[in-house]
Amino acid sequence: MLSAPFRRIDCANMVVELNELAAATDKDPKQLFCQLGSGAVGGVPYARKFSKLYGLMENGHDFIDSLRQFYSLLPGEI
Known part of the structure; x- marks a missing residue:
């Protein structure tokens, strides 16, 4: 499992990749x-x-909550 700083970086990279693809x-x-x-x-x-x-998200979470849960981040980390 990645440490918190690396989880935040990975999360940010994924969101950037999504925006670039879009x-x-x-x-x-x-x-x-x-x-x-x-x-x-x-x-x-x-x-x-x-x-x-x-x-x-199909289980009822919104995008931000899904990111928090997937990356085990606290609310202020996204």
Whole structure:
């Protein structure tokens, strides 16, 4: 398991990657996240993490809560 600083960095990198992919494909980040998480789009960095986060969101968590739970972060860390 990564230490807290590295978990925060990994979380930030994943969000940056999502935003860059959204900008490159001219899609809404939320729409792209759903496509990545459901497996409709593959072959991208963090694909497995997007899938796990999408699973958390399907269980009733919002995106930020899913990130907190997935990375074991405290509310002020995101």
